[in-house]
Amino acid sequence: MKALLIVDVQNDFCPGGALEVPAGDEIIPTINALSQSFDVVLQTQDWHPAAHSSFASSHEGREPFETIAMPYGEQVLWPDHCVQGSTGAAFHPELETNRSQLIIRKGFRRDIDSYSAFYENDNATSTGLAGYLRERNISTLYVSGLATDFCVKWSVLDGLQEDFNVFVVEDAVKGIDLDGSVEQAWQEMLDAGAQKTSSDILLQP
Numbered sequence: 001m002k003a004l005l006i007v008d009v010q011n012d013f014c015p016g017g018a019l020e021v022p023a024g025d026e027i028i029p030t031i032n033a034l035s036q037s038f039d040v041v042l043q044t045q046d047w048h049p050a051a052h053s054s055f056a057s058s059h060e061g062r063e064p065f066e067t068i069a070m071p072y073g074e075q076v077l078w079p080d081h082c083v084q085g086s087t088g089a090a091f092h093p094e095l096e097t098n099r100s101q102l103i104i105r106k107g108f109r110r111d112i113d114s115y116s117a118f119y120e121n122d123n124a125t126s127t128g129l130a131g132y133l134r135e136r137n138i139s140t141l142y143v144s145g146l147a148t149d150f151c152v153k154w155s156v157l158d159g160l161q162e163d164f165n166v167f168v169v170e171d172a173v174k175g176i177d178l179d180g181s182v183e184q185a186w187q188e189m190l191d192a193g194a195q196k197t198s199s200d201i202l203l204q205p
């Protein structure tokens with residue numbers, strides 16, 4: 001069984017949002033088309049409490065996009081984004097969500113960020129997704145969404161680590177790109193065993 005995973009297609013990651021991914025909304029029609037062709041569609045939703053520890057505003061004198069040392073490792077500091085219940089945290093209005101069977105929320109623990117759909121940034125606290133996929137006999141994931149260099153990348157790497165087959169749909173992802181991080185993310189994903197595919201290939205009649 002295969003599933004389409006749609007990562008964090010939320011207002012704050014789209015143009016005009018608090019942590020916008022350039023042209024992040026341009027992948028939405030492609031994702032909507034893909035959704036129609038999958039029997040299993042799953043989503044993630046970045047879902048932070050106010051004053052989350054990944055927000056620069058929670059650390060005096062620190063600015064967004066600086067990095068700090070957290071107990072679990074290095075953490076990029078972000079503008080406040082995807083605060084629980086806010087418009088920014090809502091899915092983009094053009095994203096088709098009716099076919100989604102599961103929405104994994106992540107980043108809801110104040111003191112730990114969570115990029116990956118599988119594990120929080122400590123690499124140990126599980127979201128439960130791996131168990132869900134195994135119980136449903138889903139062994140192959142097609143990953144789409146935002147952002148290529150953060151939540152998409154870590155979801156892909158953890159999915160591979162958990163022994164799933166992982167395809168990244170190249171025209172259905174977009175990145176933030178801090179200092180070449182998109183190119184680096186592709187390198188890391190491919191090196192770890194991810195496969196690159198595209199909507200053209202997947203939507204072939």
Ligand code: VGL
Binds near residue numbers: 146147148
């Ligand atoms: C993301 C940074 C902070 C993402 C989420 O969805 O890629 N990036 N929170």
Ligand code: ZN
Binds near residue numbers: 046047048054082107
């Ligand atoms: Zn976040």
